[in-house]
Amino acid sequence: MHIRQFQHLIESIYFQKDSARGLPANFCWFIEEVGELSRAMRGDNKVQLTEEFADVFAWLCTMASICQIDLEEAARKYAEGCPKCGQTPCACEG
8 A cells, every 4th residue: 555545545534533623633642642652662562563653654644634745745755865965875964
């Protein structure tokens, strides 16, 4: 599945409810999911970690959709390597 396909899938499932909730509330849900991902990263449960990554990505897609941002297009920022130095791998200091 491509990023755009996933974003459209999340829109078809949740967009009506999420857009009514508004961006600030969705951002709070996103941060909660990032916290759950953080806790999962402290363990070694691959299934739980996979689920939390999926949840974080789904909420990111929701916020992007509300802001009318195509995440697949946004990801092209990195298509030519590091946006700052243009190298792959990044050759920036630090």
